[in-house]
Amino acid sequence: MPPLHILQIDASARSGRSGVDPRGSHTRRLTHRFAERWQAARPQDTLTYRDVGQQPPSPASGDWIAAAFTRPERRNKAAQAQLAESDVLVAELLRADLIVIGAPMYNFGLPAQLKAWVDNVVRVGVTFGFDRSRQGEPYWPMLPPGKRLVILSSRGDYGYGAGGRLEAINLVERGLSVPMAYLGLTETHSIAIEYDEFADERLRASISTAEAAVDELVGKLARDVAETQGRALELT
Template sequence: MNAPATSPLRILHIDSSARPGISGQDRHGSHSRRLGERMIRRWSIARPQDEIVYRDVGLAPPSHVDAEWIAAAFSPPGARSDEQRARLAESDRLVAELIAADLVVIGAPMYNFGMPAPLKAWLDNIVRVGVTFGFDRARAGDPYWPMLPSGKRLVILGARGDYGYDPGGRQADVNFVETGLKAPLAYIGLRETDSIAVEFDEFADERLARSIAAAESRVDALVDRLVTDLKQCVAA
């Protein structure tokens, strides 16, 4: 994470589940929201000085990219019309949140093997030529390069109806949630990633209960490890 370890960090917490509640608290609540709430609560206890910026794209989806957005984004900033600047205003806010964040925590449930549509809309809004990635067709070698400040970290907190989607699992090849997030976010410079997910939701039996418990333990361990790393940076 790119801020000095003794300075307050900024955590961008994004939820994308269509379910408004939290499992274990609300009927038909979201498991991904449950993991995200747990991580942020535990982090805030360990580091109360850090700022939490929360965005719920599940309940307040960003606008989808359309022809007007594309025309505005690919126009030189100084040549944009008032209408084009207005069309990109939401994207500008989302990009600014991402650039300012040291840690990005995304609640990303699996919908039909991929991420929810509002989360894809957020992703499309923040992958911006000349803003979060560079492109020069005359550049030797790779014409693309990331533009996000270095040192950021990504945590993906998921939920799946079936099981076996982790690397090496029976359905790892159709898990397009982590891949769909990691690839474009690494492309713009967010490369340090941890992923934790609840599985067996559709079975609603003891396997789901064990998966929730295991995921929560992993969230706790991840927070402890990241906070410890920050303390060791101070000691060094």
């Protein structure tokens, strides 16, 4: 069976990793751990790394929108140039079997750098379809099936998870899972570190719990892949 391809995206404005660098990023710590554990479990797989926190994509502009909604055969060189960066980001998403995103909570939602990435990969005619004359739903997803999304987050406060005291104002996971599901990526796994602003034993415990959850998730997903590939081989 062909190897899988992993797309690892970091979005924190902090360049270092907590536990390694002073004032380092918790999300970078988790994405690094995930990638390291995955490559140990499945060394045959390949990985593309993109740091939107340090090299943010350009935000959508009026010219970008006009170019995106122009049919490809009608785009002039200026329109093609507007979409060049987006084309690269979309190609990375299309190639990936597993998308691992480090998404810290900034003011209850995504960092602007990561939102710019989302806006660059939600592309009509490329990652989602639209036909106003289509019967029923005029929109449909265009991502190939079988992709998985892993969201690794961090939060200053606590209780943002399912059933938590602040669940209703957590816009991070939904900020990624909703647009990705719209494109056809519907399997999402989320792990988060909390209590960062408290900087006490609760933060240390949360980090330990999140790292253990990352290890468990890597094991589960790697086993799922092996089982799926094994069944496919039996059918050949």
